[in-house]
Amino acid sequence: MNEMIFEAKDLSRSFTVGHRVFGDLANRFMGDRPPTVLRAVDNVSLTLREGETLGVVGESGCGKSTLARMIAGILPVSSGERHFRGEPYDSLLARKRDALKIQMVFQDPLSSLNPRLRVGEIVGEAAVLHGLVPRSRVKEYVIDILARVGLPADSLGRYPHQFSGGQRQRIGIARSLAVKPDMLICDEAVAALDVSVQAQIINLLMDIRRDSGLAMIFISHDLSVIRHLCDRVAVMYLGRVVELAETEQLFASPAHPYTRMLLDGMPKISLERRKFMPIKGEIPSPLSPPSGCHFHPRCPIATENCRRTRPELREIASGQVHACLNVEAI
Amino acid sequence: MSTTGFNDFAQRFAESRTAVISLLISLVFVACALFAPLMSPTDPYDLTQLQLSDALKPAGSTRMLPGEEVRANIRFQGGTASVEPASPAQTRQSITAESCGANCLGVGVAPEGTKLASLQIRNLPAGASVEGGKKHIVQPWWTVDNPEDGRVRIVSNSQLPENFTVLAIAKSLDRETDFVFRLGTDGFGRDMLSAILYGIRISVFVGLVAAGAAMVLGTGFGLLAAWRGGVTDAIIMRAVDFMLGLPALLVGLAILAILGNGVSKVVLAIVIVQWSYYARTARSFAISELGKEYVEAARCLRLSPTRIMLRHVLPNCMPQIIVLFTLNIAAAISLESSLSFLGVGLPLTRPSLGMLIASGYEFIFSHKYWISIYPGVVLLVMIVAMNLLGDRLRDLNNPRLDR
Numbered sequence: 221m222n223e224m225i226f227e228a229k230d231l232s233r234s235f236t237v238g239h240r241v242f243g244d245l246a247n248r249f250m251g252d253r254p255p256t257v258l259r260a261v262d263n264v265s266l267t268l269r270e271g272e273t274l275g276v277v278g279e280s281g282c283g284k285s286t287l288a289r290m291i292a293g294i295l296p297v298s299s300g301e302r303h304f305r306g307e308p309y310d311s312l313l314a315r316k317r318d319a320l321k322i323q324m325v326f327q328d329p330l331s332s333l334n335p336r337l338r339v340g341e342i343v344g345e346a347a348v349l350h351g352l353v354p355r356s357r358v359k360e361y362v363i364d365i366l367a368r369v370g371l372p373a374d375s376l377g378r379y380p381h382q383f384s385g386g387q388r389q390r391i392g393i394a395r396s397l398a399v400k401p402d403m404l405i406c407d408e409a410v411a412a413l414d415v416s417v418q419a420q421i422i423n424l425l426m427d428i429r430r431d432s433g434l435a436m437i438f439i440s441h442d443l444s445v446i447r448h449l450c451d452r453v454a455v456m457y458l459g460r461v462v463e464l465a466e467t468e469q470l471f472a473s474p475a476h477p478y479t480r481m482l483l484d485g486m487p488k489i490s491l492e493r494r495k496f497m498p499i500k501g502e503i504p505s506p507l508s509p510p511s512g513c514h515f516h517p518r519c520p521i522a523t524e525n526c527r528r529t530r531p532e533l534r535e536i537a538s539g540q541v542h543a544c545l546n547v548e549a550i
Numbered sequence: 551m552s553t554t555g556f557n558d559f560a561q562r563f564a565e566s567r568t569a570v571i572s573l574l575i576s577l578v579f580v581a582c583a584l585f586a587p588l589m590s591p592t593d594p595y596d597l598t599q600l601q602l603s604d605a606l607k608p609a610g611s612t613r614m615l616p617g618e619e620v621r622a623n624i625r626f627q628g629g630t631a632s633v634e635p636a637s638p639a640q641t642r643q644s645i646t647a648e649s650c651g652a653n654c655l656g657v658g659v660a661p662e663g664t665k666l667a668s669l670q671i672r673n674l675p676a677g678a679s680v681e682g683g684k685k686h687i688v689q690p691w692w693t694v695d696n697p698e699d700g701r702v703r704i705v706s707n708s709q710l711p712e713n714f715t716v717l718a719i720a721k722s723l724d725r726e727t728d729f730v731f732r733l734g735t736d737g738f739g740r741d742m743l744s745a746i747l748y749g750i751r752i753s754v755f756v757g758l759v760a761a762g763a764a765m766v767l768g769t770g771f772g773l774l775a776a777w778r779g780g781v782t783d784a785i786i787m788r789a790v791d792f793m794l795g796l797p798a799l800l801v802g803l804a805i806l807a808i809l810g811n812g813v814s815k816v817v818l819a820i821v822i823v824q825w826s827y828y829a830r831t832a833r834s835f836a837i838s839e840l841g842k843e844y845v846e847a848a849r850c851l852r853l854s855p856t857r858i859m860l861r862h863v864l865p866n867c868m869p870q871i872i873v874l875f876t877l878n879i880a881a882a883i884s885l886e887s888s889l890s891f892l893g894v895g896l897p898l899t900r901p902s903l904g905m906l907i908a909s910g911y912e913f914i915f916s917h918k919y920w921i922s923i924y925p926g927v928v929l930l931v932m933i934v935a936m937n938l939l940g941d942r943l944r945d946l947n948n949p950r951l952d953r
């Protein structure tokens with residue numbers, strides 16, 4: 221087994237929704253309004269090994285992007301610990317050049333590129349500022365990286381709006397690669413693209429991973445993409461990880477009822493990429509999640525106990541880790 | 551901004567005729583400001599060139615050269631007269647004297663026939679007088695206004711003394727020059743056209759410098775508030791709310807009342823009034839930019855907060871800030887003019903447009919309208935043009951009005 225590159229322990233992140241001052245005032249004068257605190261990520265623990273790809277899957281709003289930003293070190297945690305190669309983030313982030321080893325590719329190919337900067341600067345800026353390449357050689361350096369992501373050298377002097385969606389995402393990937401990361405977090409990196417373009421970008425990411433041995437966290441709500449790319453998969457529901465398993469095992473024998481429902485909604489034979497089938501029942505509001513197991517209002521095997529007890533992640537015989545009180549019962 | 555982006559912008563801008571005309575007018579004013587010394591017929595700051603005789607002349611009048619004064623001592627000795635010129639030496643006329651019979655002495659100027667405003671004879675011997683002359687109440691001075699042919703006669707009923715000396719002072723008529731005051735003159739005889747051109751220069755200069763300084767300061771505070779949030783944001787924004795709640799003119803008056811007047815103080819007053827607009831705008835647009843993923847990407851690239859704010863966020867807020875700047879130049883100019891009009895702005899020796907309007911105000915009821923009206927019209931046109939220009943830029947920047 222490879223060395224551990226990243227470890228997260230009990231990561232949580234809450235947001236205060238609405239204007240804090242007026243929210244408090246309103247609470248004071250109108251009595252029993254519930255506090256407007258949203259737990260976007262709730263006690264999530266993850267590990268990632270060198271060269272490994274971990275998938276994170278879950279419905280929209282379940283906290284994937286929040287988790288990704290905390291792992292990337294661009295969003296403070298409410299509680300929990302993050303370690304990169306054994307070093308806590310607090311000290312890592314203080315040394316900017318080392319913190320560059322963790323990079324992220326964003327979902328929206330347009331808004332993730334500064335519209336006022338030319339591609340040359342978007343890609344080369346950080347490398348120059350952090351001294352990875354002297355200013356005099358940055359042009360060749362950037363052209364080199366653009367070639368790696370399949371963009372022509374003359375992209376250098378152009379602006380993001382002059383490119384197609386797929387090309388923009390390539391620029392975003394080039395920007396990350398330019399600072400030589402060891403760990404790449406892809407937050408729905410292909411979700412905004414056309415299906416044909418999605419395949420190209422996924423192939424590009426696989427090439428990069430093969431060539432440089434990057435560790436990756438690949439976030440998606442598209443199960444077939446996850447299955448194609450990842451070594452292990454974490455399934456999230458309303459801010460919590462409900463199942464964590466090797467990809468093969470997860471798709472062969474899902475343990476958690478939520479995972480099963482996700483897979484049931486997936487076309488059986490083809491590799492055709494599909495979004496989730498809608499699952500029965502509304503997705504509860506993350507502002508007031510159901511008690512006990514968050515999934516109980518939609519769970520076919522929910523019992524009375526599920527309303528009261530929060531299920532903890534535990535390992536079952538097969539080596540899968542899941543958070544369900546009743547799975548053994550099936 | 552890329553060139554295609556700019557061309558597109560220029561094209562959309564040009565769709566409004568008003569905007570194009572406003573732009574042209576604004577550019578003309580900027581040119582006036584830059585080239586006032588080359589364009590203006592006189593230097594209105596050169597007080598030595600001013601003549602009170604030119605004061606309050608209406609548009610189209612010509613400048614008059616004041617008449618010269620020639621003095622000469624005329625000495626009589628045994629019936630013959632000799633002339634000793636006194637100051638000044640360099641004149642067009644000279645004084646002549648000759649006898650005109652018994653007890654009569656003619657005094658005149660050469661060349662003959664020169665029109666004089668007056669010819670004064672002083673220190674006549676007792677008993678003598680000047681034909682057609684008025685005697686000074688106290689002094690032994692006789693003055694003849696507009697003497698015929700420029701000569702007068704000293705006569706006496708009794709015998710004139712053998713030897714005596716008189717002083718003759720000849721004043722020639724004012725002469726017309728071919729210099730025309732195209733917009734008339736003010737109360738000091740200053741050419742209004744020159745004064746207005748220099749006034750535009752001062753007003754535009756004060757407007758640009760003040761609005762520019764307010765832009766830098768206000769944008770800085772706005773970015774700081776957006777980036778730091780929390781207490782910093784609250785303090786800055788309460789200060790902004792406070793400033794926005796006060797009438798600009800009142801704040802300007804209060805500041806200048808404390809500091810005294812002068813260009814730098816007027817600029818300071820305008821900056822204190824205007825920074826809050828930029829702070830509010832910069833903050834709100836910076837906050838919306840900070841929410842975009844490219845900022846998170848920059849953070850992930852471990853760029854410093856200063857670099858993220860100045861290199862990434864600020865350029866994306868610039869269009870809105872530039873619009874505000876255009877509108878605020880006009881506001882700064884009008885505020886400066888108001889303050890100067892109220893007498894707390896710029897000093898009288900270097901008048902801005904507002905000062906000119908104020909200085910004409912005392913004459914407006916004596917039908918000397920031009921001193922106030924012309925600078926007033928110029929100010930009006932300038933402010934309207936800049937406001938229309940700013941409005942157009944704002945409309946072009948407003949995504950909701952995008953077609």
Ligand SMILES: Nc1ncnc2c1ncn2[C@@H]1O[C@H](COP(=O)(O)OP(=O)(O)O)[C@@H](O)[C@H]1O
Nearest residue numbers: 235258260279280281282283284285286287506
């Ligand atoms: N900055 C924020 N302020 C308030 N709420 C937020 C913020 N970011 C995310 N959230 C909320 O947290 C939840 C999880 O969001 P996110 O992590 O973006 O989910 P996902 O990426 O899985 O769609 C959502 O309900 C979202 O509304």
Ligand code: SF4
Nearest residue numbers: 513516519526544545
């Ligand atoms: S804990 Fe209960 S509600 Fe939650 S998934 Fe398991 S059975 Fe369903």
Ligand SMILES: [Mg+2]
Nearest residue numbers: 284285327408
């Ligand atoms: Mg997301």
